[in-house]
Amino acid sequence: MAAADLPAVHDLERQLFPVDAWPLQMFVDELAQAETRSYLVAEAGGAIVGYAGLMCIEPIADVQTIAVVPELEGRGIGSALLAELIRESRRRHAADVLLEVRADNPRAQQLYRRFGFEQIHTRPRYYRDGVDALIMRLQLHTTDSAGPGTTTDDTQPTETGRE
Numbered sequence: 001m002a003a004a005d006l007p008a009v010h011d012l013e014r015q016l017f018p019v020d021a022w023p024l025q026m027f028v029d030e031l032a033q034a035e036t037r038s039y040l041v042a043e044a045g046g047a048i049v050g051y052a053g054l055m056c057i058e059p060i061a062d063v064q065t066i067a068v069v070p071e072l073e074g075r076g077i078g079s080a081l082l083a084e085l086i087r088e089s090r091r092r093h094a095a096d097v098l099l100e101v102r103a104d105n106p107r108a109q110q111l112y113r114r115f116g117f118e119q120i121h122t123r124p125r126y127y128r129d130g131v132d133a134l135i136m137r138l139q140l141h142t143t144d145s146a147g148p149g150t151t152t153d154d155t156q157p158t159e160t161g162r163e
């Protein structure tokens, strides 16, 4: 994500997060902190169709945001963005990746579970409209010790929760 992407990103933000959209300045501030932040956009046909952001201050990485245009949901764009954030977390030597997700957003929760995230806490009435936040965690170090002949690449979705 570059500064030139911000108008389009912010339009999407207001569309996708009507209750608690970030102000434009928040994205500006995030991009200005490259040493601890990593923001991506997904493009299709020259247009921005998704975006995601990570904060990493060792040993914790936090998924700050992730979003895909409604017309292109279910095609793997969200998974691709999340996989890249997890790869970036590893590059930055994070032990855990954390995120918050609305309790009434089962689609996003399902995406995170497929990648191995587990719910570790609930923050009651965290969101402005009174909805709880679920805190989810992916532990990265648990796969670092995989033995010979096994893969350590857990950036692909697991089978968990697919049924």
Ligand SMILES: CC(C)(COP(=O)(O)OP(=O)(O)OC[C@H]1O[C@@H](n2cnc3c(N)ncnc32)[C@H](O)[C@@H]1OP(=O)(O)O)[C@@H](O)C(=O)NCCC(=O)NCCS
Pocket: 016, 066, 067, 068, 069, 072, 073, 074, 075, 076, 077, 078, 079, 080, 100, 101, 102, 105, 107, 108, 110, 111, 114, 162
């Ligand atoms: C949550 C969100 C980012 C997911 O993005 P997405 O691009 O739809 O995600 P994916 O396509 O990778 O995966 C979603 C589903 O599509 C399925 N899918 C993935 N690739 C697919 C493909 N090629 N064809 C059909 N379905 C596919 C996945 O199996 C997944 O199903 P699931 O419900 O079992 O997890 C998106 O719905 C969104 O932006 N929502 C609004 C904003 C939001 O809630 N953000 C999260 C805040 S915490």
